[in-house]
Amino acid sequence: MELLAIIGALITLAGSIFLLLGAIGLLRMPDSYNRIQAGTKASTLGTILSFAGILLIMPGWWGKLLVLIISVIITNPVSSHVLARAAHYMGVPLTKTTLVDKYREEEEYIAVKDQNNEST
């Protein structure tokens, strides 16, 4: 029992390290799309691992922790997909080393340039 709890704590520690890596990726990546890649998804795995670790430590809490894990798995990719779509529609620039942009060739492309003069 004690061993299981220590394994769970170590899993939580691994999850927190993934969260940290996600945040570092958020800082280091050059453009918005890569930030979405590195930021939101590494941290998604980090959160899932933290929940799983606490589930191993406290087995009586499995119901709510399982619901949390499933909801994180379902909602997070949808939100990052919608965000990336909005970014491409707004005309957020890709970084200079980008090889190819097939989406731009297909989509009717409306750059929203006056998005930034929202203030008065």
Add this chain to the structure above:
Amino acid sequence: MVETILTIAAGIMLLSLILSIIRFIKGPCYTDRVISFDVMTIASLAIIATVAYLTQRIIYLDIAMVYGILSFLGVLVVARYLERGL
């Protein structure tokens, strides 16, 4: 033993929260800020779960549920606003 490891884990989660706040301040576009908002909420979810263990209350996990659902909606609303679909 377990509590020590979890304390260190909570400290690392706080560090990632601080790093995403730095991105919020720097972020050149709106989307960068929204991404850092998303990462902040995810890190807060992990912090809430850790706090729930450290204080031994299962009821704190309900707040994590509400948190997850409403941060998802917040990101969706901002994204749909930015792409003129609201």
Add this chain to the structure above:
Amino acid sequence: MLKKIFFLLVLAGFAVMLFNAYGLSGPDQQLNDVAAHYAEKGPQEVGAANLVASVIVTYRGLDTLGEVTILFLAASIIGFFLKARRDNQRAPKQVRKTSEILETAAKVITPVIFLFGIYVFINGHLTPGGGFQGGAIIASGLVLMLLANPVKKINHNIIRVIESISGFSFILLGIFGLLLAGGFLDNAFLPLGDFGTLLSAGAVPLIYIFIGLKVGAELSGIVSNLQETQKEQI
């Protein structure tokens, strides 16, 4: 410039006042008498495991009634103020279409959010949560529906009917308390039941269900009015 200095002076005055008040607050070592009474007698008198719920619903029930009234007034003023002309043909909204992924995901997630809102206010007397939080979660489920399909028409009559019925039932339960038990909004006219189970605490779960439906309907009304308001109506 002079104006900025004046603002800073005002802020400094407020800061001095507030930090003086901070010096007056007592030591955080033990509960005061009222809180100790709630903590000791609350489980026998009300029977709710969540003491905040018992304070909101019974001990301070009149405050809650006033709050619900304020929220109702705000919602109806917003509805009156932003009323769009619905009878004549208005131009279809110019919005970007939602992606297929969001539409499908919203169809799966929306009933789950509604179910979670209902869970929050049915279990309001046992776990954190209650009518207000559950109502807010239900309204956010409606927001998700609107996000996935921005041109959808919300039927305002259903919202109005749910709100009226639940508000009326809330008052009716209060009057039952006045007639059958100690006072207005007293929950003891139903059996208190076993402490910590779903069917306990007398009328607290019923009152929370009605508060939840009412708050959910009001917030949904506010959101949908703000979403579909038009430019000019006068």
Add this chain to the structure above:
Amino acid sequence: MEHISLSQIAIVAGILLILIGLWAIISQRNIIKMIIGFSLFDTGIHIVMVGVGYVRGKTAPVLDEAVNVKEAARQIVDPLPQALVLTAIVIGLGITALMLAYALRLYQKKKTLDVKKFNDLKW
């Protein structure tokens, strides 16, 4: 670190947040910014009230298996400020929505959000 308690942190942070909100209300000219300042002010007051109700080392006032019902008075924090703050938050949402609706209609009349331009009653 030992001699400061959570409630002291909460009260100081809340008072500073109240001052930030007040600064926004009296110095900004944009109506939406003033409404944001109002909501910050609101949050600050709520943090101060919950911080006053906190008792050192006690747990939440929800009596489940983690709290002994007989000795509840020695284990929980004060439930009354929490109940008051809970109602205040909901009212704050109603007021914010009302102010935003007014701001929207004002904008549609004058095509501006600057409060200095609304000088119809000035003389």
Add this chain to the structure above:
Amino acid sequence: MILKLIAIVLALAILLMGVIAVENKKLVVAVIAAGVVSLFASVFYLLLAAPDVAMTEAAIGSGLSTIIFFYVLNKIKKDRKDHA
């Protein structure tokens, strides 16, 4: 101990985000920053042993009021596009 550390970091973050919400020129950033203030305040309430208030703040303060702000900003932007 770690709870106090979390509380101090969250308090500093709340104040920083409040200053951003007041001083930033762009309304969208200001509204998102106000939402983040509510979000951190919700975790703060959890540390202060007030789960009910934390749930209300998460559902109403950071969820619904941000949503309402964005609906109003959307109307204002659409109006501005029509008339400018």
Add this chain to the structure above:
Amino acid sequence: MQIKNILVATLIGFIFWVLLNNTLDPLILAIGAGLALILALLFCARCNVFSELKVTPAAFGYTFLYLGVFLVELVKSNLDVASRVITPSLPINPGIVEVKTHLKSRMGRMILANSITLTPGTLTIDIHEDTLYIHWIDVQTEDKQGATEKIVRKFEKYLEKIYG
């Protein structure tokens, strides 16, 4: 078809309710079943999200197989991105490519897109009919066939068995 749709929606709601309550009290179970049925009738009566789901023993087996493959991919590619992030020279060459899918049902395509998004390195940006536009952090091939082979194939062969 309609009945299966409602039944699956009810079942999902009921499982959610039981996990949330974490008890087997018959009263709570009855309340949950009733609420899930009502909500399914209200929201899922006209949307045919679940009607392509195949309810056969083989489909159940493939579901578990798919979950296993998905978890392994998740951890493996997270480690990949993590190593990219902490390398000082930041070795990325991103790009947006298009891939094709054979899946017909909307639900299947949603699960496919979510799986692609969750495995780091790839991010679904948009979906048109049977074409997915994907932001790829390390572009290896630019043509449609090769990218499809590399990104989609490993998930699609299981999802085809579960959804039509």
